[in-house]
Amino acid sequence: MRLSVYFLPTLKENPSEAQIPSHRLMLRAGMIQQSSAGIYSWLPLGHRVLRRIEQIVRQEMDAAGCQEVLMPAIQPADLWRESGRYDQYGEEMLRLRDRHERDMLFGPTHEEVVTDIFRRNIKSYRDLPKNLYQIQWKFRDEIRPRFGIMRGREFYMKDNFSFDLDFEGAKRSYNKMFVAYLRTFARMGLKAIPMEAKSGPIGGDMSHEFVILAETGESAVYCHADYLDMDMLAEGVDYTQALDPIIASWTRHYAATDDKHEPERFEREVPEDKRLTTRGIEVGHIFYFGTKYSKPMGATVTTEDGREVPVEMGSYGIGVSRLVGAVIEAGHDEAGIIWPESVAPFRLGLINLKIGDPACRKASDEIYGTLKGRDVEILYDDRDESAGAKFATMDLIGLPWQLIVGPRGLKAGVVELKERATDERQELSVEAALARFAG
RNA sequence: CGGAGCGUGGCGCAGUCUGGUAGCGCAUCAGUCUGGGGGACUGAGGGUCGCCGGUUCGAAUCCGGCCGCUCCGACCA
CATH class of the missing domain: 3.30.930.10 (Bira Bifunctional Protein; Domain 2)
Incomplete structure (x- = not known):
């Protein structure tokens, strides 16, 4: 998935009602x-x-x-009358009435x-x-x-x-x-x-x-x-x-x-x-x-x-x-x-640090295309945003792995792999990165 | 349900006490410069101030009612 088209409305500030x-x-x-x-x-x-x-x-x-x-989500009240719970179950039960005046309820259980x-x-x-x-x-x-x-x-x-x-x-x-x-x-x-x-x-x-x-x-x-x-x-x-x-x-x-x-x-x-x-x-x-x-x-x-x-x-x-x-x-x-791999929305986040750089673009597109072709669940940050904004977004959504493609690394022929949970980073070649996730 | 608050552009808030041009930051849009930790500059758009009624020359602001939401307690996956 390309982040530039993904519906991901992130917030920079904490909503006031959220306590935990x-x-x-x-x-x-x-x-x-x-x-x-x-x-x-x-x-x-x-x-x-x-x-x-x-x-x-x-x-x-x-x-x-x-x-x-x-x-069914909607249940007939009669069934609950049989078990004796219709009157006994309190206000937690959402009670409804259909057009024939039959008592129904939205199932709490x-x-x-x-x-x-x-x-x-x-x-x-x-x-x-x-x-x-x-x-x-x-x-x-x-x-x-x-x-x-x-x-x-x-x-x-x-x-x-x-x-x-x-x-x-x-x-x-x-x-x-x-x-x-x-x-x-x-x-x-x-x-x-x-x-x-x-x-x-x-x-x-x-x-x-x-x-x-x-x-x-x-x-x-x-x-x-x-x-x-x-x-x-x-x-x-x-x-x-x-x-x-x-x-x-x-x-x-x-x-x-x-x-x-x-x-x-x-x-x-x-x-x-x-x-x-x-x-x-x-x-x-x-x-x-x-x-x-x-x-x-x-x-x-x-x-x-x-x-x-x-x-x-x-x-x-x-x-x-x-x-x-x-x-x-x-x-x-x-x-x-910080998602565990087993439930993470995507396994891997790919960050193109410098949108305007042809080498970054080429390497990122290639990694994305290859991994996507092998059914790796990957989120590709191809937005025209600053590097800091991309790091912040990626950390916020907590994908287990981040693959960071930047001009500095590419000059040396490497990309950086960061593990979200530990913040451990390693540099590796594009080929090695592909093998790491497509293997 | 008892107690306490809040409702003002998408988000976070100021303004309400003391009635008189709706404001700030972020976000958005356009452009330029940027590009390794939410960057900078210029310009722009966006709000019946929760709703209804009242007081007043004039209400975001005062009064009444209603609605919504949040927090603290007793219940629950």
């Missing part, structure tokens, strides 16, 4: 634009990141044996819809387990949206639902999601720590929130510092193998969010020098809820011995749009964003 780095930088880097309170448009750069994160989530869901569906799909199609234990997921926009009319897309009213979410015959099966599904989440966040370069969370109506220990530690996070968290040093499981996982050892190692220490925190237990179980009290960003939540919806909605299956039982369910959510902010909170400096 991710919000500030997303606005300054032209990734998002507010439409109304808690509702944003995603501009090209932001949209690319959103898509990349979405794709990682999708791949890991698929790898864990989930199947993608897409449920999809347990009812997915349970309805299940009950209409699955009747036998032989069709279990099943695990369906979707990635789509939700709307929750939050009292106070804030921090840009971190707490929007409209947000992009992956949610999935497991269906099993019995508790043992449900636990297996839960564990799969637990591991899938560890992998998903690790691939984005995030340290997400599974923390005990409010367990809801069923009780037990089958509810975890995955939390990125960050001072700007919304919730207070308490955990054992050793979690920070643990390998985030970047290598492959065989979901047919027992997952208990992985679960065990990730639950062996104390880690809890504010509403589940037990100070006495924290002090008893965690040595003083290992007690970490900080704040965190919740990016995922996994949850076992048994027959809470299947029972009232009549989602039953027939067992091997002919009994009819409500299906055991769990639900699992990842805040996809929130992750964009979380990745920025985890990776930025004074100059701007």
Whole structure:
């Protein structure tokens, strides 16, 4: 992509409403634009990141044996009356009425819809387990949206639902999601720590929130510092193998969010020098809820011995749009964003320092043409701007690599490669640079 | 929802107290010089001062109502 034609409305100054780095930088880097309170448009750069994160989530869901569906955003109120949640769900639910005076709602979540799909199609234990997921926009009319897309009213979410015959099966599904989440966040370069969370109506220990530690996070968290040093499981996982050892190692220490925190237990179980009290960003939540919806909605299956039982369910959510902010909170400096390669909007930024110089132009065009031809995601700053402006823009949008073509270097037959995260620079020939990225 | 603020060219702000020609920086456009960290100069365009009503000879400024947005708290991916 040539920057001269790319829609990238960057800001030099900090917008006054943005309080936290991710919000500030997303606005300054032209990734998002507010439409109304808690509702944003995603501009090209932001949209690319959103898509990349979405794709990682999708791949890991698929790898864990989930199947993608897409449920309606607008749901009938009757379904919610069946589960008993229509009256119970508060003002966060956006309620609508269609032209026939039917009560509708913009889905804040999809347990009812997915349970309805299940009950209409699955009747036998032989069709279990099943695990369906979707990635789509939700709307929750939050009292106070804030921090840009971190707490929007409209947000992009992956949610999935497991269906099993019995508790043992449900636990297996839960564990799969637990591991899938560890992998998903690790691939984005995030340290997400599974923390005990409010367990809801069923009780037990089958509810975890995955939390990125960050001072700007919304919730207070308490955990054992050793979690920070643990390998985030970047290598492959065989979901047919027992997952208990992985679960065990990730639950062996104390880690809890504010509403589940037990100070006495924290002090008893965690040595003083290992007690970490900080704040965190919740990016995922996994949850076992048994027959809470299947029972009232009549989602039953027939067992091997002919009994009819409500299906055991769990639900699992990842805040996809929130992750964009979380990745920025985890990776930025004074100059701007620092993307991990896995989610970067482009892998490489090419800077032609001197537009008026024929040699610079020729070398830059050649590099751009070659890499683009080999499907390298490259953003080429071919604007007629000063060198400083180009450096500033490139640092702001945070692409992992910058390839700098200037008259000084070209005279010596080299271009400069800069790594955004470390600011390490090396000079190399054009050929070497091409090989480095097209190889 | 309780508390606190803000709304003036695209962005950041001044002007409002004390009514009287709408202003600054950045951005934009044209041109020239530049070109290794948001460069310089010259010129230009762009604003019903959130909306409605009131007071007044005259309202960005005073009064009333409404709308929008932000921040702090209780809820949430």
